[in-house]
Amino acid sequence: MKNKTIAAWLSFLGGPLGLHRFYLRGIGDWLGWLLPIPTALGLYGIERARMYGLDDGWSWVLIPLLGFTIAGCALTAIVYGLMTPEKWNARFNGGAPSDAAPGRTNWATIGAVVLALLFGTTVLMASIVFSFQRYFEHQVEEGRKISQ
Structure with missing residues (x-):
């Protein structure tokens, strides 16, 4: 039985490493193995900076990959946390009753959703701002080179 609360917290805390994917779909999930790639590239971008x-x-170029990966995993935590018990159990606990306990929402699930919303939004906005700022600074610099 896959617990919704555990999946939401794994998505929020360990999502960039694919931990929630491995919990829900097993160690053979290819997307779970691909998630650490943009995370590592973003960390490499921070080191280059x-x-x-x-x-x-x-x-x-590389730093926003980390931010967008974190924001996407936070969004996944929100989706998992807000999923109805019937839909959760039908999707991840096949054969279980539609109102089985692992699909129910509790305060720990709501905590994961709230924190994912807070940090995910912050990281997403920071990544967008960083990307646009660097892009427009680059455009201004290239415009100066052309005008001189």
Whole structure:
């Protein structure tokens, strides 16, 4: 029986590593194995920004990958947490009654949803702002080169 609360917390805390996918679908889930790739690339982008500064073109391309991955996993935690028990049990606990306990929402599930909403939105907005700021700074710099 797959518990909705555990899945929501795994998605929120360990989502960028694919832990929620492995919990729900098993170790053979290919998307679970692909999730750490943008996470690692985003962490590499942060390291490049530390080494070469924020003017490094690769860092401002790679850093948002981490942010968007975290935001996507937070969204997944919200979707899992808000799923009805009937739909949860039909999808992940086949053969169980539609009102089985693992699909029910409790305060721990609501906590995961609230924190995922808070941090997911913050990380998403920060990633968008970082991407647009770096893009427009690059455009201004290229415009200066052309005008000189």
